[in-house]
Amino acid sequence: MAMVWSVGAAVREQAVQEGPSSCGATAVLNVLRALGLGSATSADAVEQCVRTRLREQDALLPQYLLSRSVAGATHDQLLEGAEMASEGRVTGRFFSFYPDRAVDLIAWLAGWISKGAVPVATMNMQVAVPEGEEIPDAWHHQMIFGVGPEGIYMTNPLELMESHVVKRRLCSASLLLIREEDVLSHLPQVAGPCVLTEFQDHPAWRELDVVVSNKNTPKCWRNSAGLSASTGDKEILPTFQPVPFFKEHFGAFLLQSQRLQTSLFLPGNPRFGDGMSCDQHCKI
Structure with a gap:
């Protein structure tokens, strides 16, 4: 088991999404709290740094569909928002999980967490929909606060999700229905x-x-x-x-001080697809 927060701490500390399409900003705020920087950062300040895009509900169809393809926040917005909101103290990288990766997701996430990183998953919620439930109409950013034999612990909402479900939602083409x-x-x-x-x-x-x-x-x-x-x-x-939906799938955020003490983001490390990985638990 590898935990950023205990379940009790997650109940106390997690930020809950307040506005439409703002799950990305909420994930960034949770990252900052997990890294010990949340007390000096308000939800409004993080939102201004992430610059969430909203659906253009009053637009005609062409512009409406365009707005849906970029609604919420891209991985670049989350990276820039975390760096800006932390005044340069937090850095991160996002990696694509598509096409499907042969990965022990629990071990891979545990590797990141053990190095001091806080993971964020960007998942296609239109995949692996439980039988009888309505298909959602959006993707979703969620900070991961731990992994264990039972599965993956997520924020916004607090939930324990089976790793095979998370993997199916991560290993998805960037497509929105x-x-x-x-x-x-x-x-x-x-x-x-x-x-x-x-x-x-x-x-x-x-x-x-x-x-x-x-x-x-x-x-x-x-x-x-x-x-x-x-x-x-x-x-x-x-x-x-x-x-088309312009998002990458998995992000890892670190304090700059941790980044200087580890080789996670440096060339020559084990590769994850066309990006970096923290160990050998994943391959194309």
């Missing part, structure tokens, strides 16, 4: 093609063929290949519009 009712409610009143011209040459948008027409059936806004998305053993009927 938008609910049918959200798509239809943002269609323009005038019928006709509605193309996301600003990103039509972006490879991620072009690959998904995100093109929407205003007609009276959900079939009209499936992509041209008749896409239906799959989340593990669940087949999602075409009531979702896929859009």
Whole structure:
């Protein structure tokens, strides 16, 4: 077992998300608290440093979908927000978990925690949805405060999650599914093609063929290949519009003083994909 906080300490110390799409800022605030810097940092100050982006609820469909693809905070915003809010005392790195990594996730996280790092997971909550539950419409940033034989201890909300569920949500393509009712409610009143011209040459948008027409059936806004998305053993009927989602999956944050005392972020360490790792528990 490796713990940043005990369960009792997590109950006392964790910050809980207060605003829409602000799970990233909440994760950063929890990181700062875990590193002993939270008492001098307010939630509002962290929010200003992270610069959470909101969904543009009143926009027409093209701009609405664009806003959904960047809503919340990217990994770069979390890294910059943590550094700014801590006045340069905290540094971090994020790593992609896609394509799927062959990793002993418990051992890998324990390795980071033993070196003084505080992990943050960015998970696709539309994957590994429990049977009978509604599919969420967002990804989620959560600080990890410990690991053990029972699983992975998460903040916001406080929960103990099985490692295989966390891994499936981490090892996900950067893709967000938008609910049918959200798509239809943002269609323009005038019928006709509605193309996301600003990103039509972006490879991620072009690959998904995100093109929407205003007609009276959900079939009209499936992509041209008749896409239906799959989340593990669940087949999602075409009531979702896929859009690219620009996020990495796992972050580790350290005090700068700890970074100087360890070689975690230096070249020559065991590699994790195209980034760094703290040990040999993970490989592509």
